[in-house]
Amino acid sequence: MTTRIVELRRGILKKNDELAADLRASYTAAGVLVLNLVSSPGTGKTAFLERTLTELRKRGAKVAALVGDLETDNDARRLAASGAPVRQINTHGICHLDAEMIGRHIDGWEGVALAGLDYLFIENVGNLVCPSSYDLGEKIRVALLSVTEGEDKPLKYPTLFNSADAAVITKIDISEPCGFDRELALRNINEIRPGIRIFETSAKTGAGMEEWLAYLAEARVALAL
Amino acid sequence: MHELSLVTSIVETVTETMTAYPGARVKEVRLRVGALASVIPESLEFCYGIASEGTPLEGSKLVVNVLPVVVHCEPCGLDSELAGVQSFRCPQCGELCAEIRQGRELEIEDIEIDEAEVTA
Numbered sequence: 001m002t003t004r005i006v007e008l009r010r011g012i013l014k015k016n017d018e019l020a021a022d023l024r025a026s027y028t029a030a031g032v033l034v035l036n037l038v039s040s041p042g043t044g045k046t047a048f049l050e051r052t053l054t055e056l057r058k059r060g061a062k063v064a065a066l067v068g069d070l071e072t073d074n075d076a077r078r079l080a081a082s083g084a085p086v087r088q089i090n091t092h093g094i095c096h097l098d099a100e101m102i103g104r105h106i107d108g109w110e111g112v113a114l115a116g117l118d119y120l121f122i123e124n125v126g127n128l129v130c131p132s133s134y135d136l137g138e139k140i141r142v143a144l145l146s147v148t149e150g151e152d153k154p155l156k157y158p159t160l161f162n163s164a165d166a167a168v169i170t171k172i173d174i175s176e177p178c179g180f181d182r183e184l185a186l187r188n189i190n191e192i193r194p195g196i197r198i199f200e201t202s203a204k205t206g207a208g209m210e211e212w213l214a215y216l217a218e219a220r221v222a223l224a225l
Numbered sequence: 226m227h228e229l230s231l232v233t234s235i236v237e238t239v240t241e242t243m244t245a246y247p248g249a250r251v252k253e254v255r256l257r258v259g260a261l262a263s264v265i266p267e268s269l270e271f272c273y274g275i276a277s278e279g280t281p282l283e284g285s286k287l288v289v290n291v292l293p294v295v296v297h298c299e300p301c302g303l304d305s306e307l308a309g310v311q312s313f314r315c316p317q318c319g320e321l322c323a324e325i326r327q328g329r330e331l332e333i334e335d336i337e338i339d340e341a342e343v344t345a
Binding site (some may be wrong): 001002003004005006007008009010011012014015058094095129130132133155158159160162163175190191192193194217 | 253262314333336
């Protein structure tokens with residue numbers, strides 16, 4: 001017997017990373033800005049996205065959304081009320097979306113072509129752990145946190161917040177009854193992801209949405225450069 | 226967590242590699258896992274025993290080397306290891322560091338195999 005060391009140096013998620021790279025190239029070629037929304041269940045991703053889609057459509061933007069959920073299509077139906085094309089991805093127990101699921105649902109999407117879109121939003125499965133490992137080829141990963149969740153969420157889930165490009169605080173209309181410590185939350189987010197853009201929003205009142213929409217518009221302009 | 230699917234991917238990759246070494250036996254599979262990879266080593270090891278059954282990896286050992294986060298500090302110009310993942314401040318000067326130089330790795334580094342002697 002002889003012992004030998006075989007060097008592999010291979011990413012465990014290489015397959016996903018390769019598919020994500022292909023997706024990224026196709027998004028770029030189509031000129032569409034793709035965002036991946038990640039948060040716990042109940043943070044208000046769907047309400048935030050509903051408002052975002054509605055406001056963007058009012059401004060004449062062409063938008064669409066892919067929405068991940070374990071079993072139901074409730075979120076897709078809610079989002080479709082905005083008038084934007086929405087496609088449900090049921091993961092049937094899988095705790096995150098991966099690049100293969102995204103590719104498959106873009107390919108077979110009747111009436112929707114990437115090249116005809118300005119923005120594509122991907123609403124991930126509600127989970128603060130697993131989605132951080134799976135690249136979907138997105139340009140911007142958005143981590144959401146609601147005022148009901150506790151200001152230390154970013155410290156508890158540093159991997160997710162550290163991999164985000166923007167952070168959104170939701171439900172600020174009820175921050176007072178929740179005893180939400182705004183300064184502490186902002187500090188915690190910044191401690192985990194220094195310099196990240198943070199938006200303080202309410203899908204209900206529309207607070208903070210203008211700033212968020214301006215950020216999206218800037219990101220789209222940057223994409224074309 | 227998705228440790229089982231990670232382990233399944235490891236088993237597939239190593240099994241594929243082993244086709245180039247007929248008759249050889251896998252002794253050890255070594256991983257490099259960053260502290261920010263959100264992977265629990267014990268959970269990987271537990272799944273490994275199950276996922277490697279009936280494959281060329283059966284009976285081998287999984288070694289998970291956890292890599293600390295290394296940040297780059299702009300003002301200091303230094304790369305430093307962080308003791309944890311609760312704060313991304315330079316240990317030298319206390320400045321917040323946005324640039325991560327290490328800590329997101331999730332890869333198979335190498336494998337140790339026993340090759341049968343070739344008899345002419």
